[in-house]
Amino acid sequence: xxxxxxDTGGDALEAFFEAARxxxxxxxxxxxxxxxxxxxxxxxxxxxxxxTRLGEVLGGWQGLSGLAAATCAGLWIxxxxxxxxxxxxxxIFGYGSTELLSNTAELTSFGWDLEEG
Amino acid sequence: xxxxxxxxGSDDALLRLYAQGDATAARRLSAxxxxxxxxxxxxxxxxxxxxxxxxxxxxxxxxxxxxxxxxGEAKVTTWLYRVTANLCIDRLRKRRGVGLDEIAExxxxxxxxxxxxxxxxxxxxxxxALATLPERQRQAVVLRHIxxxxxxxxxxxMEISPRAVESLTARGKRALTALLAGRRADLGxxxxxxG
Numbered sequence: 239x240x241x242x243x244x245d246t247g248g249d250a251l252e253a254f255f256e257a258a259r260x261x262x263x264x265x266x267x268x269x270x271x272x273x274x275x276x277x278x279x280x281x282x283x284x285x286x287x288x289x290t291r292l293g294e295v296l297g298g299w300q301g302l303s304g305l306a307a308a309t310c311a312g313l314w315i316x317x318x319x320x321x322x323x324x325x326x327x328x329x330i331f332g333y334g335s336t337e338l339l340s341n342t343a344e345l346t347s348f349g350w351d352l353e354e355g
Numbered sequence: 356x357x358x359x360x361x362x363x364g365s366d367d368a369l370l371r372l373y374a375q376g377d378a379t380a381a382r383r384l385s386a387x388x389x390x391x392x393x394x395x396x397x398x399x400x401x402x403x404x405x406x407x408x409x410x411x412x413x414x415x416x417x418x419x420x421x422x423x424x425x426x427g428e429a430k431v432t433t434w435l436y437r438v439t440a441n442l443c444i445d446r447l448r449k450r451r452g453v454g455l456d457e458i459a460e461x462x463x464x465x466x467x468x469x470x471x472x473x474x475x476x477x478x479x480x481x482x483x484a485l486a487t488l489p490e491r492q493r494q495a496v497v498l499r500h501i502x503x504x505x506x507x508x509x510x511x512x513m514e515i516s517p518r519a520v521e522s523l524t525a526r527g528k529r530a531l532t533a534l535l536a537g538r539r540a541d542l543g544x545x546x547x548x549x550g
Contacts, residue, residue: 251500251528251531251532251535252500253477254477254480254481254484254531254535255481255500255501257477257478257481258398258477258478258481258501259501259503261478262390262394263393263394263397263398263403263406264390265389265390265393265410266407269389269393269407269410269411270385270389272411273385273389273410273411273414273415274381274382274385276411276414276415276418277373277381277384277385277414277418278381280415280418280419280421281373281376281381281418
């Protein structure tokens with residue numbers, strides 16, 4: 239029957255292995271410093287996509303969603319202003335009639351009525 | 356405490372953090388892995404200066420491979436042992452024919468003077484005996500009996516079967532036993548046993 243430790247002298251060797259395990263080579267401080275320096279040099283700068291950076295500048299997803307909502311509301315008000323509000327386009331181009339303002343609000347908003355005569 | 360038991364994160368996780376630019380990950384990984392790499396290189400090469408070069412190179416390869424590292428495919432330690440051993444074997448092949456007298460002493464342990472001298476003698480004896488083994492036997496014996504890896508782990512490191520690992524370690528230990536048989540009394544082992 240095979241007895242590995244006896245065949246290979248494992249008992250006798252174990253004392254030597256134990257001595258080696260008990261006192262592992264200590265890492266020199268200079269080596270650790272070189273390894274950390276290498277690590278720093280090898281560490282590629284992290285590339286952040288432009289959309290991510292822009293989002294961070296504008297306050298993250300909360301900021302972006304607020305901005306999108308405000309943009310949509312602005313477009314809608316510009317396209318079809320409520321009747322209670324004066325038509326900015328009409329005021330600028332000198333329309334005096336409120337009837338005209340109310341009837342042609344959608345057109346006067348962008349000055350298209352002027353182009354069409 | 357074995358490195359894998361560190362609750363602050365696995366090697367894989369730290370390597371990913373390093374790749375993502377975390378400034379502290381390299382320090383934590385180095386503190387954990389460099390002692391193993393350096394010790395392994397020292398034991399395979401028997402030369403502290405060369406072991407430093409190998410350890411630095413192995414760690415540099417780890418940093419460079421970090422962005423492509425795929426967690427779960429291989430253990431970081433297994434990969435590092437393999438890289439370290441390959442670098443050592445390259446150096447050993449380049450300096451074939453160097454005598455045992457030229458092999459440097461291992462780094463100093465720190466017990467009392469008498470104990471230190473005896474431990475150093477034991478280290479020298481073991482290191483000198485290890486240096487006479489064929490490279491693969493030496494690698495298998497060091498990984499199994501000094502680094503404490505299991506046979507399946509060594510098989511992964513050396514890219515051979517567990518049975519081949521057993522064969523290598525058995526042959527290596529037989530050779531070491533023969534080489535060290537006459538040194539036990541000189542090195543105080545028989546006295547310790549008698550006392």
